Each structure stands twice: as C-alpha cells, then as structure tokens.
Amino acid sequence: MSKPTPISGFPEWLPAQRMIEQNVVEKIRSTFELYGFAPLETRAVEPMDQLLRKGETSKEVYVLRRLQEDPAAGGGDDALGLHFDLTVPFARFVLENSGKLQFPFRRYQIQKVWRGERPQEGRYREFLQADIDVVDRDTLPFHYDTEMPLVIGDAFRSLPIPQATILVNNRKVCEGFYRGLGLEDPDQVLRTVDKLDKIGPEKVAALLVETAGATDAQARACLRLAEISTGDASFVDAVRALGVSNALLDEGLEELVRVVDAAAEHAPGLIRAELKIARGLDYYTGTVYETQLRGYERFGSICSGGRYENLASAGNERFPGVGISIGVSRMLGLLFGHGALSVSRSVPTCVVVALPHEDLRGRCDGIARALRSRRISTEVAPSAAKFGKQIRFAERRGIPYVWFPGAGGEPDTIKDIRSGEQVEADAATWTPPAGDLLPEVSGAR
Structure with a gap:
C-alpha cells in the first residue's frame, strides 16, 4: 500500500x-x-x-x-x-x-x-x-x-x-x-x-x-x-x-x-x-x-x-x-x-513505573493499579531497560515522574525528572501536585 x-x-x-x-x-x-x-x-x-x-x-x-x-x-x-x-x-x-x-x-x-x-x-x-x-x-x-x-x-x-x-x-x-x-x-x-x-x-x-x-x-x-x-x-x-x-x-x-x-x-x-x-x-x-x-x-x-x-x-x-x-x-x-x-505533555500520563526486569512486571502493574485507583494516570515502562533509558522514555513525552520499585525490602521511590528530586513513596498515598496531575494547556507568551 x-x-x-x-x-x-x-x-x-x-x-x-x-x-x-x-x-x-x-x-x-x-x-x-x-x-x-x-x-x-x-x-x-x-x-x-x-x-x-x-x-x-x-x-x-x-x-x-x-x-x-x-x-x-x-x-x-x-x-x-x-x-x-x-x-x-x-x-x-x-x-x-x-x-x-x-x-x-x-x-x-x-x-x-x-x-x-x-x-x-x-x-x-x-x-x-x-x-x-x-x-x-x-x-x-x-x-x-x-x-x-x-x-x-x-x-x-x-x-x-x-x-x-x-x-x-x-x-x-x-x-x-x-x-x-x-x-x-x-x-x-x-x-x-x-x-x-x-x-x-x-x-x-x-x-x-x-x-x-x-x-x-x-x-x-x-x-x-x-x-x-x-x-x-x-x-x-x-x-x-x-x-x-x-x-x-x-x-x-x-x-x-x-x-x-x-x-x-x-x-x-x-x-x-x-x-x-x-x-x-x-x-x-x-x-x-x-x-x-x-x-x-x-x-x-x-x-x-x-x-x-x-x-x-x-x-x-x-x-x-x-x-x-x-x-x-x-x-x-x-x-x-x-x-x-x-500543552505541558503529549500524553495524559503523570507517572511511568520503571521496570527493573520482566519478572517484576506483575509487581509494577500492581503499583500502576494502585495509582490509577486514585485517578493518577500511570503506565508501566514498555520494556526492561537501563533506568536512564526509561527516564528518557518519560522525558520525550513530557511525563513528569518516574516510579522506582524498591529492591530487597527497600521502599519505593519516585523521581521528579525535571528537578531531579527523588523521595520515598507509597502507591496507596502518594499524590502529585495539582498542576502535574493533568496536562496543562497554555497560550503563547
């Protein structure tokens, strides 16, 4: 064709x-x-x-x-x-x-x-x-x-x-x-x-x-x-x-x-x-x-x-x-x-859940479900890759946050990839600032 x-x-x-x-x-x-x-x-x-x-x-x-x-x-x-x-x-x-x-x-x-x-x-x-x-x-x-x-x-x-x-x-x-x-x-x-x-x-x-x-x-x-x-x-x-x-x-x-x-x-x-x-x-x-x-x-x-x-x-x-x-x-x-x-980003997604390796996809899907249950738009990274590559995946789409599942009993963390700030987070309680929850439309300055 x-x-x-x-x-x-x-x-x-x-x-x-x-x-x-x-x-x-x-x-x-x-x-x-x-x-x-x-x-x-x-x-x-x-x-x-x-x-x-x-x-x-x-x-x-x-x-x-x-x-x-x-x-x-x-x-x-x-x-x-x-x-x-x-x-x-x-x-x-x-x-x-x-x-x-x-x-x-x-x-x-x-x-x-x-x-x-x-x-x-x-x-x-x-x-x-x-x-x-x-x-x-x-x-x-x-x-x-x-x-x-x-x-x-x-x-x-x-x-x-x-x-x-x-x-x-x-x-x-x-x-x-x-x-x-x-x-x-x-x-x-x-x-x-x-x-x-x-x-x-x-x-x-x-x-x-x-x-x-x-x-x-x-x-x-x-x-x-x-x-x-x-x-x-x-x-x-x-x-x-x-x-x-x-x-x-x-x-x-x-x-x-x-x-x-x-x-x-x-x-x-x-x-x-x-x-x-x-x-x-x-x-x-x-x-x-x-x-x-x-x-x-x-x-x-x-x-x-x-x-x-x-x-x-x-x-x-x-x-x-x-x-x-x-x-x-x-x-x-x-x-x-x-x-x-x-518009502030090209997708509705607010959070990308990083995928350390494919064996953890079920756990990452669970984190995404917990965030979505509180109306936070979330997707799981498309494939297991180096975290730097997964961060760039989010950056290209304007997605502000990347979620990192904790390993070996360590707590989960979430990173604001714009500022670089990374803090501990619980998918049952963490909420982004109101301005990040949805894409924001703006006019020319």
Missing part, C-alpha cells in the same frame, strides 16, 4: 492537539452548563428540503447516497444531506419534540458539521461547533439577545486564547435603513454588504447597483452605514446623521442599544457595534453576532449567530430563538497554525 494522501479540509489533530481540543471543549461545556443550558445531540443528516429551505447553502451541502443505490427507485438516501450547521437541525428537533420540552428551552450542542466549501487556513469541510440557543413558544423575550454574548465572553475568558471582541448588529437596522432609502430588495442588499470584507467597498457598490437596483447615491449611503463602528451606543447618532427615517430602523436601533448597554455593564470591552455585520444565512431576523480574536482579525469570525423568528415554525406553531456558535475547529486551527497553544 502506498503512502496515503491527506484529504484537505478534514483536520486530524495530533494527540497533543487533541488533548488541547478536549480541554477547550470541556471548559466551553462547563460555561454553558453554568448558564443552565442542557446538552443535546442531533443526528448528522437532515432531509434535503429542510437543509435548503433557508439561506444560500445548496453548494455547500454534502448529499448522502449509498454506493449501490438505484437512482430510478426514487426516495433513497439522496433525499438526505449532512447538516452544515447545528441551528437547522435544532429547529427541526424543537418542532418534533415540542410536546416534551419545557419553554423557554435552553440547549447546547457540541458536534461535527460538514460544508463543501474551499478549504483554507481555519476553514474546513468537517469541523466541530459548540452552539447555544434559547427558543420559546410564540414569542421570545429580547433579554436573551443580550445574554448570548455574555455567555460567550465567559467561555472565551476561561480559555488561554487572545482577547475576543464580539461584533454585533441588528438586521432590522440594515433592512429599515435600506427601505428608508427606497431600496425594494433589502435581502439582496444584505447579502451584498456581507461581502464587504471579501471584495471591498468599490465592488460592493457596483454589485448593489447591478443586483439590488440601487442608484449610486443609494449605494454610497449603504456603505456609509456599513462604516459605522462604535464601542458604545453612539452609533445611534451616527445613523441618525445619515438622514434616513423608518420605523423598522428605529426598532432595530433600540434593540441594538440594549445589547451594547448590557455588555458595557457586565463585560466592558467585550462588544463593539459593527453595522456592516449581516450574516449570510437568510434565517436571521434581528440581532446578529460575529467574533474576532485579537491578532487574527484578518481571518474573520470564529463565533457567530443571531436571532431567528421563523426557522422553527410549522403551521400555527412558531418557536422563535436566538443562538450563537463557536467554531471550535476553526479557532483551534488558526491558533495551532501560529503556534499559539501548547
């Missing part, structure tokens, strides 16, 4: 990176549960009509098909696709289980998703997301929109990553402004303005004229709105100065002020009002969020979401919601690529 060729866009972390990922996921999960979000996992596939009913996603969906399927039979697995986010399957889950859920329903989901987009740094075709959403029946109080960034802010502060800034906008601001200008297709304007960071203002202006029927003056006004960026509620005056009036615009500005003011009170510096933020998916109807890491702004958002009024709806049933999603793989891929995260 020839050496396999890696498939781009499907990250496979090395063990040390995987331990970092698990550490990060555990801290995120813990923060979500502190806020009362309950765990949920949904299936990997959804009906194609559900995946394609909201947003321009048809080019990104992976279709599920059996190799031997007969296309003429119809109704096969090609009616299913892998989910491209966790919000659409969550909305479907709520509709299917509404009679069993208590509302408002708060859930978190940490799962893989799949998108058929072009792989590049920090962008993958298979990746891990960590979502929180709150849905309610008929109406959802707006205070949940103000809570979302506070949860994410706490989650990010628990991680050894650069400072995060959550950029927030409200689609009502944009849509109301565009309607106030006289533009009749605000959704097309939103989709076009959402490309600002990718293609720049000149090309966006040209596209607005070409695809949204805007005049040059209307296109310039849209760009002036998108230029507004403030760390406080002063964006209201900046919008008013553009001279556009509309009731929906007024409603959006009021809501956006509430989000910004709540963050200023509880987490100063966390949020910035950024009126070019639109989000590409059509199901968002109000507040929208994107998040940048300091020093990594050029790579775009690593956490995003917003409010949706009609995604979870069928007939007379409607469950509006608001949610936000951390792109765990995206964030970690960027940080790994720049050497910004490290």
Whole structure:
C-alpha cells in the first residue's frame, strides 16, 4: 500500500492537539452548563428540503447516497444531506419534540458539521461547533439577545486564547435603513454588504447597483452605514446623521442599544457595534453576532449567530430563538497554525513505573493499579531497560515522574525528572501536585 494522501479540509489533530481540543471543549461545556443550558445531540443528516429551505447553502451541502443505490427507485438516501450547521437541525428537533420540552428551552450542542466549501487556513469541510440557543413558544423575550454574548465572553475568558471582541448588529437596522432609502430588495442588499470584507467597498457598490437596483447615491449611503463602528451606543447618532427615517430602523436601533448597554455593564470591552455585520444565512431576523480574536482579525469570525423568528415554525406553531456558535475547529486551527497553544505533555500520563526486569512486571502493574485507583494516570515502562533509558522514555513525552520499585525490602521511590528530586513513596498515598496531575494547556507568551 502506498503512502496515503491527506484529504484537505478534514483536520486530524495530533494527540497533543487533541488533548488541547478536549480541554477547550470541556471548559466551553462547563460555561454553558453554568448558564443552565442542557446538552443535546442531533443526528448528522437532515432531509434535503429542510437543509435548503433557508439561506444560500445548496453548494455547500454534502448529499448522502449509498454506493449501490438505484437512482430510478426514487426516495433513497439522496433525499438526505449532512447538516452544515447545528441551528437547522435544532429547529427541526424543537418542532418534533415540542410536546416534551419545557419553554423557554435552553440547549447546547457540541458536534461535527460538514460544508463543501474551499478549504483554507481555519476553514474546513468537517469541523466541530459548540452552539447555544434559547427558543420559546410564540414569542421570545429580547433579554436573551443580550445574554448570548455574555455567555460567550465567559467561555472565551476561561480559555488561554487572545482577547475576543464580539461584533454585533441588528438586521432590522440594515433592512429599515435600506427601505428608508427606497431600496425594494433589502435581502439582496444584505447579502451584498456581507461581502464587504471579501471584495471591498468599490465592488460592493457596483454589485448593489447591478443586483439590488440601487442608484449610486443609494449605494454610497449603504456603505456609509456599513462604516459605522462604535464601542458604545453612539452609533445611534451616527445613523441618525445619515438622514434616513423608518420605523423598522428605529426598532432595530433600540434593540441594538440594549445589547451594547448590557455588555458595557457586565463585560466592558467585550462588544463593539459593527453595522456592516449581516450574516449570510437568510434565517436571521434581528440581532446578529460575529467574533474576532485579537491578532487574527484578518481571518474573520470564529463565533457567530443571531436571532431567528421563523426557522422553527410549522403551521400555527412558531418557536422563535436566538443562538450563537463557536467554531471550535476553526479557532483551534488558526491558533495551532501560529503556534499559539501548547500543552505541558503529549500524553495524559503523570507517572511511568520503571521496570527493573520482566519478572517484576506483575509487581509494577500492581503499583500502576494502585495509582490509577486514585485517578493518577500511570503506565508501566514498555520494556526492561537501563533506568536512564526509561527516564528518557518519560522525558520525550513530557511525563513528569518516574516510579522506582524498591529492591530487597527497600521502599519505593519516585523521581521528579525535571528537578531531579527523588523521595520515598507509597502507591496507596502518594499524590502529585495539582498542576502535574493533568496536562496543562497554555497560550503563547
């Protein structure tokens, strides 16, 4: 068999990176549960009509098909696709289980998703997301929109990553402004303005004229709105100065002020009002969020979401919601690529029990069992060798301690191979310092 060729866009972390990922996921999960979000996992596939009913996603969906399927039979697995986010399957889950859920329903989901987009740094075709959403029946109080960034802010502060800034906008601001200008297709304007960071203002202006029927003056006004960026509620005056009036615009500005003011009170510096933020998916109807890491702004958002009024709806049933999603793989891929995260050792092992000779393997296994019974990760040396070689085995993996079984009635000893200190020890009572018990994840200094 020839050496396999890696498939781009499907990250496979090395063990040390995987331990970092698990550490990060555990801290995120813990923060979500502190806020009362309950765990949920949904299936990997959804009906194609559900995946394609909201947003321009048809080019990104992976279709599920059996190799031997007969296309003429119809109704096969090609009616299913892998989910491209966790919000659409969550909305479907709520509709299917509404009679069993208590509302408002708060859930978190940490799962893989799949998108058929072009792989590049920090962008993958298979990746891990960590979502929180709150849905309610008929109406959802707006205070949940103000809570979302506070949860994410706490989650990010628990991680050894650069400072995060959550950029927030409200689609009502944009849509109301565009309607106030006289533009009749605000959704097309939103989709076009959402490309600002990718293609720049000149090309966006040209596209607005070409695809949204805007005049040059209307296109310039849209760009002036998108230029507004403030760390406080002063964006209201900046919008008013553009001279556009509309009731929906007024409603959006009021809501956006509430989000910004709540963050200023509880987490100063966390949020910035950024009126070019639109989000590409059509199901968002109000507040929208994107998040940048300091020093990594050029790579775009690593956490995003917003409010949706009609995604979870069928007939007379409607469950509006608001949610936000951390792109765990995206964030970690960027940080790994720049050497910004490290772990204190490449294995969970805290102690290696040295093996004097094979006849003593049973005794060494007993020492390891005694340590493991007290949740101390331990392995026995792979083979009997000179102790210097067994110490180097531990050093190469970053394992801090080597245990030496006593000979001829002598007590066991344990050696901290970093400092060289060696002391008598009993496997029934010895405990390492708390900082050595588990691998520690740290950010770049």
